Amino acid sequence: MQIDLTGRSAIISGSTAGIGYAIASGLAHAGASVTLTGRQQSRVDEAVASLRRELPDSRVQGVAADLGTREGCDTLIRAVPDTDILINNVGVFAPQDFFETDDDTWEQFFQVNVMSGVRLSRHYARGMKERNWGRIQFLSSESALNIPSEMVHYGMTKSAVQSVSRGLAKVLAGTNVTVNAILPGPTRSEGVVEMLRKSAEEQGSTLEEVEANFVRQTRPSSIIQRIATTEEVANMSVYAASEQASATTGAALRVEGGIVDTMA
Structure with missing residues (x-):
């Protein structure tokens, strides 16, 4: 299988390092032009420079914005009004005792992990629907299914993005816009x-x-x-963004090494 995304554009939220950067690299290697995002301009600049060194002919740009806020999402949308591929990867996690996790922490995790993807998808999906082609992905987790007792607040957000992903796929039924959730395990x-x-x-x-x-x-x-390695997760994301994945939508694509003990 030869995945060719030449002529397609992609935005990967939270992509200055880790899974997000690996996905950006994979999409760029497949020929897509990519937009990297992060909260700090210095981190964004470093990531853009790193990808250009890795792939000198790549078309890559960066936008610094706090996507855990409405204002940050608006900053990205103004800078890059349209895209063919949206990877909602930005997220935070941290183990914390349930009884010690206050309201502000629950709200922070919800805003960053869930609402960033909701806000960006709400905007970019419109253009995809009009053009009748697009790929939207939400980075969920096996923790969406196996809620970790040490991170209940985190597991809740990953279950939520999986629900949003499935629902948005139904909203876009009958179009050539696919929406999927990627479920990594420990990476x-x-x-x-x-x-x-x-x-x-x-x-x-x-x-x-x-x-x-x-x-x-x-x-x-x-x-x-x-x-798992970040590249192993990115491989699934790149496939789901491809032309070849046109019949894969509304799915929870697991890259968790078989942790979830079910065949469904």
Whole structure:
């Protein structure tokens, strides 16, 4: 299969590192022009420069905006009014005791993880519908199905984006605009590695030991028995953005190594 996205444009929210950057790289390698986003201009500039070094002929730009706010989404929309492919990847996560998680934290997670995708999709889906072609993806998680007791507030948001994804696919029924949710499991992103590194320091262990124990202890049902790479998640996203994925919509596309113990 040869995926060719030449002539298509893509916006990837939260793409200065981790899964978002890997998806941007994958889409650029397939020929799409990409817009990277992040909250800090310096991080955006670094990511754009990195992708240009990686792929000198790529068409890449960056927009700095806090997409967890209405104003930030408006900033991105003004800078890039239309796109063919929208990857709603931006998100935050952090383990926190349920009884210690206050209202402000719940609201922050909802605004960043859910409403960013709602606001951007509400705008960009209109143009896709008019042009009768588009791809929208929401980065959910296996935590949407296996709500983690240490991150109930996070799991809630990932269940929510999966619901939005399925519902929006129905809204766009009969068009050539597809909407899907991507469900990664534990992935070697910048945020996860930093979390594991802190645990390693606290335990006096190596990062490799903590990573292996993390899978065994917190995701024992994993079939691959390891943390996935960001590129492995990006591969699913690039396929779902392709012409070849035209009949894949309203789906929850799992890249979680078999953690969710169901065949459905």
